[in-house]
Amino acid sequence: MIDRDPVSMELQFEIEQFLKREARMLDNEKMRDWLTTMVDPEIRYRLVMRDERFRKDKSPEEEREVMPFDDDYNILDLRIRQFETGLQTMLDPAQRMFRVISNVEAFHNDAQDEFTVLSYGVVSRFRRQYENERSVFGRTDVLRRDQEGGLRLLSRQIELGERVVRSKNLLFFL
Amino acid sequence: MLNIEALVDKANGTQSRRIFWERDIYEQELERIFARCWLFLTHETQIPKYGDFFVTKMGEDEVVVARQKDGTIKAFLNQCRHRGMKLCMAEAGNARAFSCAYHGWAFGIDGDLKSVPCEEQVYGPYFDKSRWGLREVAQVESYKGFIFGCMDANAPPLAEYLGDAAWYMDIWAGVPGGIEFLGPPSRSIIKSNWKSPPENFIGDVYHVAWTHASALKAMVGEAPPQSSFAGEDAGFQVTTRYGHGLGLNWGPGPILMSPSCPDLFEWMERRAAEMVPIVGEKAASLFPRHWDATLFPNCSYLIGTYVFKAWHPVGPDQVEIMTWAFAEKDMPYELKQRIKVAAHRVFGPAGILESDDIDNLEYINLPNRGYVTRKGELNCQMGMGTEREDADFPGVLAHHLSEHGQRGFYRAWSDCMSSASWGELEAKSANWKQDLLRNKRAQGAE
Numbered sequence: 001m002i003d004r005d006p007v008s009m010e011l012q013f014e015i016e017q018f019l020k021r022e023a024r025m026l027d028n029e030k031m032r033d034w035l036t037t038m039v040d041p042e043i044r045y046r047l048v049m050r051d052e053r054f055r056k057d058k059s060p061e062e063e064r065e066v067m068p069f070d071d072d073y074n075i076l077d078l079r080i081r082q083f084e085t086g087l088q089t090m091l092d093p094a095q096r097m098f099r100v101i102s103n104v105e106a107f108h109n110d111a112q113d114e115f116t117v118l119s120y121g122v123v124s125r126f127r128r129q130y131e132n133e134r135s136v137f138g139r140t141d142v143l144r145r146d147q148e149g150g151l152r153l154l155s156r157q158i159e160l161g162e163r164v165v166r167s168k169n170l171l172f173f174l
Numbered sequence: 175m176l177n178i179e180a181l182v183d184k185a186n187g188t189q190s191r192r193i194f195w196e197r198d199i200y201e202q203e204l205e206r207i208f209a210r211c212w213l214f215l216t217h218e219t220q221i222p223k224y225g226d227f228f229v230t231k232m233g234e235d236e237v238v239v240a241r242q243k244d245g246t247i248k249a250f251l252n253q254c255r256h257r258g259m260k261l262c263m264a265e266a267g268n269a270r271a272f273s274c275a276y277h278g279w280a281f282g283i284d285g286d287l288k289s290v291p292c293e294e295q296v297y298g299p300y301f302d303k304s305r306w307g308l309r310e311v312a313q314v315e316s317y318k319g320f321i322f323g324c325m326d327a328n329a330p331p332l333a334e335y336l337g338d339a340a341w342y343m344d345i346w347a348g349v350p351g352g353i354e355f356l357g358p359p360s361r362s363i364i365k366s367n368w369k370s371p372p373e374n375f376i377g378d379v380y381h382v383a384w385t386h387a388s389a390l391k392a393m394v395g396e397a398p399p400q401s402s403f404a405g406e407d408a409g410f411q412v413t414t415r416y417g418h419g420l421g422l423n424w425g426p427g428p429i430l431m432s433p434s435c436p437d438l439f440e441w442m443e444r445r446a447a448e449m450v451p452i453v454g455e456k457a458a459s460l461f462p463r464h465w466d467a468t469l470f471p472n473c474s475y476l477i478g479t480y481v482f483k484a485w486h487p488v489g490p491d492q493v494e495i496m497t498w499a500f501a502e503k504d505m506p507y508e509l510k511q512r513i514k515v516a517a518h519r520v521f522g523p524a525g526i527l528e529s530d531d532i533d534n535l536e537y538i539n540l541p542n543r544g545y546v547t548r549k550g551e552l553n554c555q556m557g558m559g560t561e562r563e564d565a566d567f568p569g570v571l572a573h574h575l576s577e578h579g580q581r582g583f584y585r586a587w588s589d590c591m592s593s594a595s596w597g598e599l600e601a602k603s604a605n606w607k608q609d610l611l612r613n614k615r616a617q618g619a620e
Contacts, residue, residue, distance in 0.1 A: 047524065051358035053267045066360045066499075068524035070515040078433055082392035082526050089385075090533040128537075163265075164494065165362035168536065169529035 004107035007115060015106045015117055015143060018151045023099035023121075026173050031080045034173070035073075040144055040152035045071045047158040047170065068170055069158070076173075090171075095127035097172060113145035114154070123174060125167065133167035135160060137174055176202060178592040182584045185613050187555035187577070189584055194367040195542035199591075200490035203368075207471050207590045208233025209325040210599075211416070212335045214473035214484050215239045215249060217355040217498070218319040225268045225283050230496070231486040232323055237311055238262050238272070239321060240283045247316065249323045250285050250308035261308075266358060281308050318347035328596045338568035339418035339469060345457050346477050349445060351504035355482070356514040359496035360522045366535040368472060368487035369587070371495065374531060375466050375474035375483070377411045377421040377579025379403045380556065385534060389526045393433060400575075409463070409574035411557075412567065415606050417470030417586020419569075419579030427464045427478025430527070431516045437509065442478070445502070456566040468579070470586045480513050481521045491539060497522055554580050561614045563607075570610050585610075 007015065018038070025034045039045075047069035053059070071079070082088065103120040119141070124134045137160050144154040158174050176199060181190045193199050209232075216228040216239050227240040229252055236252040238261070254261050254274035261281065262272050271288055273280040278291040285308040293301060313324040315332040317340065322332050333340055347353050374381070380400065383390065387397035402408070409423040428438035442462035449458040464478040472485040480501060486494040499517035501510040521528045541547045557576020564571050572578035585606070593599035 049358075049360060052263075052265050054264045054269075057264070057267045059267070064358060066357050066518060066522070067515055068360060068518055068522045071519075075433060075519070078392055079526060082388045085388040085391045087388035087391060087397070088530065090530050163361065165360075165523045168364060169362075169532050170524035171526065171529035 002105070002107050002116065002118070004109065004116060007106040007108060011115070012104070012106050015115060015151065016104050018143065019101045019104060019117070019119060022153070023101050027097050027099055029083070029094070031083055031173065035076055035080055038151075038153055039073065039076065040146070040154040041073050043071075043073050043076065043153060044155045045069055045076060045153075045173075046156065047160065047174070049160060049163065052163055093127070095125055095131075097126075098124045099174070109142065111144075115143045115151075117141040117143055121174060123172070125172070131168075135162070135165075135167050135170070135174075137161060139174065176591070178588050181591075182588040183551075184581075184585050184588055185616070187558055187581050188551045188553060191542050191548045191550050191552060193587075194369065194539050195490055195548055197490055200487070202591060203487070204233045206593065207587070208235075208487070210329065210590065210596065211326075211471050212313075212315075212322040212324045212329065212332050213471070214469065215314070215321045215323045217353070217482075217500070218247075218316055218321060219352075219354045219503075220266070221247070223268065225270055226266075227262070227269060227283065228266045229262055229264070230484070231494070232311070232325060233487060235325070236260065237323065238308075239314075239323070242284060247314050247321055248285060249311035249314050250281075251311075253309075254279055254281075255287065255306045255308065279306075285310055318343060319352050320347065326596060330596070330600070335416055336418065336469065337416060338412070338414040339420075339467075341457070341568045342412070342420060342460070342465075342467070345449065345453050345461055348452060349449065349502050349504070350452075351502060353500050354503045354510070356499045356501055356510055356517075359484075359498045360518055361494065361496055362523045363488060363492055363494050364532050364536055365491060366493050366532075366539045367490055368485055368493045369583070370535045370538060371483070371485045371493060371531075372468040372470075372472055372474050373580050373583055374535065375476070376419045376468035376583050377466065377577065379409075379411075379421050379423070379466075379575050380577070381531075381534070385530045386527050389520070389530065392526070394429065404573070404575040406573065410564075410567070410571045411574060411576055411578040412569040412571055413579055413582025413585075413610075414569045415586075415603050417583050417589075418468065419470075419582045420465050420467035421574060421579055422460055423464045423574060425464055427462050429464060430479045430520045431513065434516050434519075435509065435512050438478075438513075441505070441509075468583065470583060471590075476521070479520060480517045483521070493535075497528075554584065559614055561610055563611070570607055 049066050050064045100122045105118045107116045119139050121137050137158050140157045142155040143151045146152045181193050213232045220228050221241045224243050227238050229238050237249045238252045239249045252261050256279045259276045271280050271282050280289045282288045287303040287306045311323040312327040383398050383400040390397040411421045413419040427442050431438050446458050446461035449461050468474040475482045482498045484496040499514040501513045554577045557573045557578050560573040589602045
């Protein structure tokens, strides 16, 4: 597990506020604001799925992984530009999303002003009158303090609970 | 008996909405399409070593595809022969045997029943284990590394089933070194009928600039107008005897990979030149272009975007999608890693094009819930009358911006569904080309 020092209560609070602000921004379709104010330009943003194998299977992790997201800043920007075209019929009428974040644990990294943050989340999406979908996920983040003293998301690895996606698509940020 | 002729009007290019919804039609599809046609199972590079296995579906029958000691490949129904429990609970891996979780019957990777707990005590000395091996898929063959299985022992060989579609596959799957699948598939289940996604991939050029306008605009600056796909110089569509088809666009192949794999443009051009002595100049000229294609009934691929998909039916109203990224084996490791990510970025579960498609695929089927809606017919007539033969390209061709490929898909569907056997299906489709071109003349005479 995590062999690092946990952060102080004060830092823990700051980090939890960061995660909640992120969730609120994304729920409110403020993807551009999220990118420019909360994401580090050196971001690596990944959503990883792994095939289900027997416990004794020895194949390297990398060969078992498939990544619906493995994006740097430019690709996140590209995805947000797609939302900004206003041409996605899929998003009209608007869908409503609710991200609930919990089980937050934060630790000091070796680099000063860098923190490893673990969290769980549930995201629900409601659209087209009848649709009600939910995904459960875990995240391992690295946050870094920028020059202005605010926290920025430097890396995020998301693991979905489900192997076979049942929620139509995952075209949103977690 | 179902009246298939009333469900798909081959001459007029229309289909009844009922074929996307009704359970009795679906059950007949499982029998006459999925238990009869050659179905994609996996790629050789997914199970390279002895004991490697991959679990997939043939219709709703789950199968284990396994590499044998002698290098051949067998496939078995994924079920214990004792009380019928699902046998292998992993989706891939390497094994010498599978033990049933219920009572412990153990089957070798060759399908033989190897051991039965307390055998002699409870079944006596004469229990014949050789009678109770795993049920084997009747035919398994591989074409350029792509492994297919067929439940019907009377089906023609795979290469014959692929027919003219094999000529097109040779162009990209026949590269020196061959093709490699990159990692496991991403998987998702959507609420659509299994026919709708392969119909979209076989030749729905019409939707590209409309449905995907947002993705194209974000990627390449401006979405091309739908009309830019019209006209004879935009490309062409192909249909073949057993319903396989493709749409070829003369534009550059890797356009959707351009954000993180811009080097693919040069790679494809260079490879195209190297393919000239292997497949000929005309065939090689297709290599660096963008193609969408479906092999009837339920797998599709995109050339230039490096995506291969299988569409598994889950009842008449759901589809499980398996999506693989693929590369050429000879590509540098680092490029393969970028392709693996970039392919899923456009056509994976969070794909910026896939997501728009899936909303369409679900909402073209949901209205079928309505009894009156379901009695209606669907229009698939675009480009009728543009069918032609071409000295350079096999199959029957038609305009790029047409529904020629889709019509071929439903022609094959109709032929399969109205035939009680492979013999009947072969007889029915023997003159498919003449029938298609004759129908064109009849339409023109109207």
